[in-house]
Amino acid sequence: MAAIHGTDSASLRRAAAPRVLLEAEVFAHGSTRLSRDEIAAERRRREPLAEGWNPIGHGTLRNSDEQTVAAVASLRGAIARAGRPAADFDGWGVLAAPRFLGRSKLTVAFDQFKAEGVWGVTPHLIPHFALHAQAGTLSLILGGHGPNLGIGGGRFAASEGVLSALTWLESGVAPGVWLVLTGWSPEYRPDRQGEPLAETHCESVALALIPASSDQEGRIKLQINELETPGPPSPTTPETLAARLDGLLASPMTGPREIAHRSHAARRFGLDGRPGKADRRIALGTDDEGRLLIDLKAPGGASA
């Protein structure tokens, strides 16, 4: 290792066990897995994300990519789970990490350009299908003034999204972050009319993330850990992440526990299952070099 920038100490760090580089707490999450018909129905919904939030403008989602519509649906779930008023999220940042936004639209745009020339090209390509578009639209719908940013865009978008969110929370750019990960499963393969050649669903998971703190032991944490030895690259997906979170929350954090001596044993619910059960880490994926591992850290006793 070249010894610049105090890398003597950096070398020592990497020789030890994987270290936590960044982490955040999962305040709430929501997820969706929608068919194209279901997305069409979601696109028409005008009611607010939750009671007390701003209604969605009539034309806000009209030209949006289907992944953006799915993202809104997952945000509804996360907001419902959070159970907090809109004002509590004032200043939160919005990060949106789609995979291959605009693929279905581009096939149509190419044919229109070929048939009609310049005037056949829709002006909506950049506002709705470039990488920033999903985050910008979600920011508009959420109605906050925290920063918004599109992330990734490719196969490892979800990993890049998690890395970005935890980076933002570390830097203090925003007090909390809405992180939305979306993609088609299987990947959308359009014909010349933009229709999928095989059945596919759009997955989305929305996470409300806050800085990690020591006073909320019961919350699930998202972590970026540095691996001593890089593993094979392993992209996470919205569906994987949502399933892991759902699994953790479905399992009782604190199972029933016998107290008192045998003759007076009684089952008492809601007591903490610790000590004796260590925190569990669930690997979700890596970055594209297999160097940074994304983990969910469950509180003691939880299972995935």
Place this chain on the structure above:
Amino acid sequence: MTEHDPERDVWITGVGLASSLGFDMATLEANLLAGRSGVAAVAGFSTDDYPSRIAASLPEIPCPRSIAPTDFARLPRLEQAALWSVESALRDAGLWERRTEGLRVGLVLGVGAEWLELWEVDWLGGGDRVQNPARDRETTVDRVRRRFALRGPGLTLSAACAASNFAFDVGRTWLRKGLADVCVVGGCEMAVTPIGLATFGNLRALSRRNDDPGRASRPFDRDRDGFVLGEGGVACVLESARGARRRGAVAYAEVAGFGASSDSHHHVIPSPNPEPAGQAVRRALADAGINSEDVDHINAHATSTTVGDACEAAVLRLIFGDDLDRIPTTSTKSMTGHLLTAAGAIEALACITAMRRGAVPPTVNLEEPDVDLCLVARESRLHRVSTTLSNSFGFGGGNSCLVLRSV
């Protein structure tokens, strides 16, 4: 002002660029200070039917020393611009050889419409990549990291035209948290394609001053009629002040402050309320530990649209008040065109130019200002600059602001 903190301060110690005004810092500086425009008629495809037929396009991108010219020629221009900029920046910083010696080099680039551009270029060549997801394995950032064997984390991001400033902040945070030993940050954009030029033109965002390209981009001028697309790539090497000092690196500037916000107003129209964008500027000043009177120069976002320029003037007045009357303000998009996601990065270089050369680059074509700012019109102005601020605002309501400080 705040005291320097070698443990947290982050410096820019290398730059690389591909722009219509040059492929190295010295050339860019000379052209900016001379007030030369990079805007010309679009070549490479027929533009007869286009409402806007001008752009600050890139000429042939030089081949980096580490790549065989025949290999380089086969790559998409977006990737060429990224490779040239990143290699140039690492060489400029004196870290090119060190990247394979265990140095963890992170890479964060603003790239706004990567897949749209790649799919279009492929389609124009007779391909069907857009219909074949299996071919889309790696982003441009991934490919640059693999080719150059960069061992730090990588990230592609976009807040549209506000993107590059975010890259500086992410890179700075990664250095402070030890995710990377050095970090290359910037932006790349190649939007001057047949469909790219058409979609922006049909959005009615572009200047139609086709018969006078060099005078088409005219921020803050009453006679403006839209912005001019630009192309390019810019990469800056960030490293900790402590590490840079230890190895005797030459610093271009300190990345002193960053702030960001969203308008939450409209997909493409900036908010008439200056408060949200003002919040980004305010946060950047606070992050740098300075007050508005400490700023010596402002590189405005000002793209040359009537609504956008007026909104930004209101934002600046809101934050700087009477101080604004003495702070030389300029928009170098009058020369470079609008590089979209790479705009903030090339404007960071314009800010560095002002600090290094003691002269503020001009807003060319500015003949009749319609805003009340201390504008540097037509010719560069000698002015001592120690602290400079650069705004970038974008579609999607994104606002970002970067403060750079001389070292």
